[in-house]
Amino acid sequence: MNRIRTTAALGLVLSASLVTGCSGGAAPDAEAGGGETAKATGSASAAPKRPVYQGKPVPGLAAQPAWSLTDDESRHCAGRASGQDMSQSDVCTVGDAVILTGHRDGPSGTSIFTARLLDAESGKLRKKFDFPLPEESRGSASSPAAALAQVGEWRDGSPALLIRNREDTPASGLKKASTRTVLTMYAPSGEKLGSSSFDGDTHMSTPVRHGYLVDTSGFGAKFIPIGDGETLPTEVSDVDLKDAVGSGLGYASQKDISYQPYAWWLTAVDIRTGAKAWNTKDLAPPAAIAKLITPDKATSARLMPFQGDKALLEWSSYGDSEAVMTLIDVKSGRRLAEGPGIDTNGAIGDDGLAVSPDGKTAVVQYGKGAVAWNTETGKELWRQAADEVTIMPNALPGNGVLYAYLDGAGAALDARDKKLLFSGIEDMPQFTANGYAVVRSAEGLFVFATQPV
Secondary structure: OOOOOOOOOEOOOOOOOOOOOOOOOOOOOOOOOOOOOOOOOOHHHHHHOOOOOOOOOOOEEEEOOOEEEEEOOOOOEEEEEEOOOOOOEEEEEEOEEEEEEEEEHHHHHEEEEEEEEEEEEOOEEEEEEEOOOOOOHHOOOOOHHHHHHEEEEEOOEEEEEEEEEEEEEEEEEOOEEEEEEEEEEEEEOOEEEEEEEOOOOHHHHEHHHHHHOEEEOOOEEEEEEEEOOOOOOOOOOOHHHHHOEEOOOOOOEEEEEEOOOOOEEEEEEOOOOOOEEEHHHHHHOOHHHHHEOOOOOOEEEEEEEEOOOOOEEEEHHHHHHHHEEEEEEEOOOEEEEEEEEEEEEOOOOOEEEEEOOOOOEEEEEEEOOOOEEEEOOOOOEEOOOOOOOOOOEEEOOOOOOEEEEEOOEEEEEEEEOEEEEEEEEOOOOOOOOOOOOEEEEOOOEEEEEEEOO
């Protein structure tokens, strides 16, 4: 029987219009970071000194950063709006912007949460957030920043920043003390998309998916909109939601196990209505899998995210490790392209996926090695050899480079033929939607323009 594995869809939906070579650092008066550091008092020489990048040049990135910030200015980034672990602050980009978070001392022993949304090209400040931290969060090094500023998607699937603010009102006269949670989502431009407030602090840790709070405190789930809109109830369980695919609230997959014949069919369910959209029992499997079907044994399938309303559907014969990747329309199950065969045996725990900005190239690692293929024609571009170290794809930003981990070590490979371009990347870049790469190191944060290789 196929194993259930969690797909980590990495490096998705980046802009194809990459910015080419940018040499030299930002000008001293560029105010990278929005002038959040100490301001000059007497002359331009009092401006904070920008850190110098100490790392080796990375293929696909300009030789010099477009702008940079010191470690003190950029110590924390943001969390993930849909994640369950609220302590991770490892997301530094949202659309065409850079997001940085932290906290500072406030009046009378209070602590102030801070977040800055910066233009990726120039480092200019787009929007700044400041508000008191909840008392129980004070003194934590990373948890407040990750929990209060998170990167997610708006209802149309576009990237968005979620800000969670708990407002405490002390008791006064006959009035009891009260707490209110305010959740607001912003576009990368800083434009406000929607905001909602709730009594208490229940939703300070509730996952948010595509502009909706995913409330699973009762039976099934409720989707509570941030901003205008109606709450949507559903019968789909929380277990199924973690691997939901497609834009908006999308589709969840449910196992449909049969013992006569042995099969592990898959039912796709519309999360908004709970209605069945399609079942792999009714779909024709790839020819290589169809020939393995017997009266006693049918197919197995696994659904994984891709881009927009396209998804990856992995087909196999029940109990076999031989599988075939396909690209489908997630609303109907209709096959768009048949990709390469893979061997799912010997998987290393996490799956990997990197997709080019135009969606035409994918590098997948769902078994015994990475495979690159053209998602329009299904043509295999290259395959990891049995005697090569494990290639775990991380990002495919469209500059001709695949950024990946080779047995856990960061590296850059030629996306066309997997030729090794550079190994030993200590800090894997994070890419923006307009062709910039954010690199964090002990010296600070550096933003490079990407360039073709």
